[in-house]
Amino acid sequence: NAGVMQNPRHLVRRRGQEARLRCSPMKGHSHVYWYRQLPEEGLKFMVYLQKENIIDESGMPKERFSAEFPKEGPSILRIQQVVRGDSAAYFCASSPHEADMNTEAFFGQGTRLTVV
Amino acid sequence: SQKIEQNSEALNIQEGKTATLTCNYTNYSPAYLQWYRQDPGRGPVFLLLIRENEKEKRKERLKVTFDTTLKQSLFHITASQPADSATYLCALLTGGGNKLTFGTGTQLKVEL
Numbered sequence: 703n704a705g706v707m708q709n710p711r712h713l714v715r716r717r718g719q720e721a722r723l724r725c726s727p728m729k730g731h732s733h734v735y736w737y738r739q740l741p742e743e744g745l746k747f748m749v750y751l752q753k754e755n756i757i758d759e760s761g762m763p764k765e766r767f768s769a770e771f772p773k774e775g776p777s778i779l780r781i782q783q784v785v786r787g788d789s790a791a792y793f794c795a796s797s798p799h800e801a802d803m804n805t806e807a808f809f810g811q812g813t814r815l816t817v818v
Numbered sequence: 819s820q821k822i823e824q825n826s827e828a829l830n831i832q833e834g835k836t837a838t839l840t841c842n843y844t845n846y847s848p849a850y851l852q853w854y855r856q857d858p859g860r861g862p863v864f865l866l867l868i869r870e871n872e873k874e875k876r877k878e879r880l881k882v883t884f885d886t887t888l889k890q891s892l893f894h895i896t897a898s899q900p901a902d903s904a905t906y907l908c909a910l911l912t913g914g915g916n917k918l919t920f921g922t923g924t925q926l927k928v929e930l
Contacts, residue, residue, distance in 0.1 A: 744822075744921055744922035746920075747919060750917055758917060793861050793862070795918075806867065807864065809861035809862045809863070811859075811860055811861045812859075812860075812861050814859075
């Protein structure tokens with residue numbers, strides 16, 4: 703059973719470009735969470751999704767950021783018109799269903815976005 | 819405001835000693851508290867969960883305590899080894915159970 707898969711592991715974008723980060727949850731997991739980690743800072747919650755639904759996006763910046771988790775395929779975190787301040791590690795976590803966020807979260811290895 | 823605070827200074831200890839890391843929180847009433855380990859360039863890995871009605875939880879060389887009156891959790895690694903060197907994160911379940919909110923982590927370095 704493969705773990706949470708994120709790709710790419712490293713992504714370099716010029717200012718103004720779009721960044722697309724992908725997350726395939728563990729098999730059987732229908733809940734996906736995205737976190738951002740800035741250098742020397744903790745993990746910051748961004749968004750919680752179930753298949754085809756955004757449940758909690760309270761940590762998402764209001765502009766330029768969007769997330770989806772379609773019925774088929776991976777969850778996508780999209781950042782439009784990237785700026786240098788978007789440079790960070792973005793982590794995805796999954797759980798089988800909502801109640802199991804009370805047990806443990808399984809994290810991917812992250813995508814390190816660098817905006818030049 | 820709500821805060822989860824961990825020692826920002828790195829903790830250096832000698833191999834074989836017990837490492838103790840602290841997590842303090844304010845303005846939360848968590849039902850659960852979790853500890854994770856994060857190595858450089860890697861995602862966090864779950865270690866232990868402790869519930870509000872549990873005072874202590876053990877797993878091999880790890881021990882976690884949870885004092886809801888003090889709003890504090892202590893994380894202990896006994897007989898520490900260089901391989902235990904990593905950043906340790908505490909996390910609370912918040913937002914009606916929708917998300918884990920993390921502390922900034924404490925870096926532990928175990929020296930020979």
